[in-house]
Amino acid sequence: MSSGMSDEETETGLPASFEMAWGVRDRPTKGPKRGLSLEQIVDAGIHVANTEGIGGVSMGRVAKELGASAMSLYRYVASKDELLALMIDGAFGQIEIELVDGTWRERLKRWAEVELVAYRRFPWILRIPVTGAPIMPRQLWYMEQGLRTLGGTGLEEHEKLSAVLLVTSFTRSFAMLSGDIAAAFEAGDPTTARIMPRYGELIKKLTTAEEYPALHAVVDAGTFDEDGEEFDNLDYDFHFGLERVLDGIESLINRRNA
Amino acid sequence: MSSGMSDEETETGLPASFEMAWGVRDRPTKGPKRGLSLEQIVDAGIHVANTEGIGGVSMGRVAKELGASAMSLYRYVASKDELLALMIDGAFGQIEIELVDGTWRERLKRWAEVELVAYRRFPWILRIPVTGAPIMPRQLWYMEQGLRTLGGTGLEEHEKLSAVLLVTSFTRSFAMLSGDIAAAFEAGDPTTARIMPRYGELIKKLTTAEEYPALHAVVDAGTFDEDGEEFDNLDYDFHFGLERVLDGIESLINRRNA
DNA sequence: ACTCTACTGCGTAGAGCGTAAACAGTGAAT
């Protein structure tokens, strides 16, 4: 508690670096000028994550990227977890949210596609365990955009929130699954890479048609055969699932307006 | 490569410990009797995760639980990641999957509820980053059960799969969010605990109603006020979202049978 | 101008992690 960026109490209860990201909290004017900035550090972390994966992100590695020492980062960030949270927010800030006009359904669909693009550009985001509800600026901004797409639908506010959470949860899960599959084809994770191209084959080797009839039926239908070979197929699967989600929301909207 | 459990090639391409979990691969009969078993180790790992959280799970800690040395575990498991994957599967094996008869909708709903129960009993599962498609016995068995609920619906096989993935992805995401909220109330994570009870309040402090009108509307509607106080509310939110998902699937089923 | 003192970045060090390597004991196969 004697040095470094502590998580001291403030009126928001947020860590100091988070308030920094919000633009709240004015820097003290006393000591020497700061050699770095929070934004620099976060960007460096994102750069390392983009090029070397989330596993390559260590305090020392990020500091090296900036020609600084590992400990110097702790003047800007209280812990590595804080840095990771800030990196997620920074990544969301780098995607341009170009939304469209139209029906709520078109708007919400476009909104979900933007999120998928973000996960494809920054796949390491999905490897960072989620902790708590979103509190960072860009994430809340993204939520705001999502809620707006449901304006004029006649839904209750809490229903809008649930609907938006529904869409993000699907997008996130799909990005996880498809990201792993796509990554397995490209780079060579020794475990995943060997497994995925022969997923259907593998299932049939491990399970019997008597015990796992439904699973075998899916495999026999060729579902896994062409999966993942191209992004086109993955895109198709994404939209297929998304349309189901939107159907569910539409069904609720219709009931509310009946 | 000279000692330990290597990830040597086999006909499945799976790590040796995974084949062990499947019951494939016969133990070599040569050397001294084994002092431990894969199941023991996995159970010990689950026990540590249950009592001390996923952060408490280290090779040394798990070995200590069994009165063995850390390195001895590597005779059964090639890496910590493998152990974690086996722990997830072991946890799924500990929940009793009591499904019901009835309409596909009732069956699928019950199926999702079982998964939620699993995440509540083993919250640490959600903290383990997902890697690749499911290949462990209990997870595939659970998928099998899910696919079966959609028998006789007239859906294509790949549509059944998508529908099942849709339901799990929602359940998983919901469990993550609600688990964090519930945990914040109970134990005291310094960051999350202070934030969640005043989430709505916090949002209004950080954002303006001009820039974030939709978000403010949700907060003003009192959506966050009583959230998380009791499990009842969380249960309500879960079923609300789940019904939306089921509506989406129903809409597809109706179209296929039209 | 001079001190105060809050603040800066950094070097050191500690505790903990996963796991590679080498080693001595074991017991079925020969």
Place this chain on the structure above:
DNA sequence: ATTCACTGTTTACGCTCTACGCAGTAGAGT
């Protein structure tokens, strides 16, 4: 009886996050 694949363990290496203390910096107060 010998062989040798297999066992659990000890030791050690490299890496991680980060608590602590130190020297230098520069605005504030006098």
